[in-house]
Amino acid sequence: MLNHEFGASGESVTLEQLGEFAIIDRLVQGRRQPAVVALGPGDDAAVVTSGDGRTVVSTDVLVQDRHFRLDWSAPHDVGRKAIAQNAADIEAMGARATAFVVGLGAPGDTPMTQVNALVDGLWDEAGRIGAGIVGGDLVSCPQWVLSVTVLGDLDGRAPVLRSGAKVGSMVAVAGVLGCSTAGYALWHKGIDGFDELRRRHVVPEPPYGGGAAAAACGAQAMIDVSDGLIADLRHVARASGVSIDLSTAALAVDHAALTAAATAVGGDPWPWVLCGGEDHALVACFAGPTPAGWRIIGRVFDGPARVLVDGHECRGYAGWQSFGG
Numbered sequence: 286m287l288n289h290e291f292g293a294s295g296e297s298v299t300l301e302q303l304g305e306f307a308i309i310d311r312l313v314q315g316r317r318q319p320a321v322v323a324l325g326p327g328d329d330a331a332v333v334t335s336g337d338g339r340t341v342v343s344t345d346v347l348v349q350d351r352h353f354r355l356d357w358s359a360p361h362d363v364g365r366k367a368i369a370q371n372a373a374d375i376e377a378m379g380a381r382a383t384a385f386v387v388g389l390g391a392p393g394d395t396p397m398t399q400v401n402a403l404v405d406g407l408w409d410e411a412g413r414i415g416a417g418i419v420g421g422d423l424v425s426c427p428q429w430v431l432s433v434t435v436l437g438d439l440d441g442r443a444p445v446l447r448s449g450a451k452v453g454s455m456v457a458v459a460g461v462l463g464c465s466t467a468g469y470a471l472w473h474k475g476i477d478g479f480d481e482l483r484r485r486h487v488v489p490e491p492p493y494g495g496g497a498a499a500a501a502c503g504a505q506a507m508i509d510v511s512d513g514l515i516a517d518l519r520h521v522a523r524a525s526g527v528s529i530d531l532s533t534a535a536l537a538v539d540h541a542a543l544t545a546a547a548t549a550v551g552g553d554p555w556p557w558v559l560c561g562g563e564d565h566a567l568v569a570c571f572a573g574p575t576p577a578g579w580r581i582i583g584r585v586f587d588g589p590a591r592v593l594v595d596g597h598e599c600r601g602y603a604g605w606q607s608f609g610g
Contacts, residue, residue, distance in 0.1 A: 301393030331419035341437035343374035349429035364406020373565035375437035379445035379500030390426030449505040450525035456583035459495040460566030463557035507569035528588030
């Protein structure tokens with residue numbers, strides 16, 4: 286009898302050989318679901334409860350060689366990244382992720398050893414936040430594609446939108462800035478060492494729980510830093526109709542953490558800090574004290590919708606864009 290990884294000859298079984306339904310079973314078999322999952326996989330759809338009565342929903346798509354590279358990232362890393370970046374969107378609303386649905390496209394000759402590692406990564410990251418994976422789909426595809434939908438619960442709080450920033454408030458961040466982009470530069474140039482930065486590129490670490498803590502402290506507006514600090518704060522400035530000014534003195538700790546890597550690649554840390562995406566830090570605006578784990582990096586003031594740095598506009602700092610890079 287064949288197991289889900291190796292055939293009788295000892296060679297790895299592929300997706301095509303194992304078949305869709307056995308692979309989907311692998312995704313959920315023997316996994317413990319959180320209490321909010323009233324009905325898990327096995328029917329046409331799952332049933333997930335929400336004590337709040339409202340559900341926060343977001344979706345992200347990851348494409349091989351666009352959002353990850355399998356020569357840089359192990360399949361387990363790809364699974365963790367897919368969950369983490371979706372969970373960060375829920376955090377940015379002041380909610381907590383409860384359940385995920387995962388669609389996977391991959392070539393038929395993909396070894397099940399890789400798929401099993403991917404699935405373990407999905408579940409390991411979901412487990413860090415007490416969430417489950419309640420379903421998914423599988424399709425043959427020329428390259429790896431993951432589509433992840435996440436559900437979240439507000440736990441009775443109002444959602445924190447991008448549009449609530451008020452003049453006079455402070456801008457604060459939870460998490461790291463620029464590390465993923467620094468890691469990308471190191472990978473791209475084939476520079477060894479700097480293991481933590483290179484790791485941050487393949488597996489982001491959002492500040493889980495930081496979004497709910499910010500909401501509980503009265504955060505007026507919030508967003509996760511997926512496309513770059515300036516680019517994402519521009520969304521807040523435009524939605525709120527305010528100007529935002531960032532302080533390089535307050536961001537000096539981020540700059541200092543990246544200086545050695547910048548020297549190694551022949552670059553400047555400031556574009557990484559101000560424009561680097563995929564760290565999935567949280568940035569929010571507060572009228573009063575900030576919660577533990579947050580630090581003030583700027584202020585909100587009256588003016589046209591824009592983001593300044595030390596009072597000056599930084600032109601050309603567009604951040605990541607899906608069409609254009």
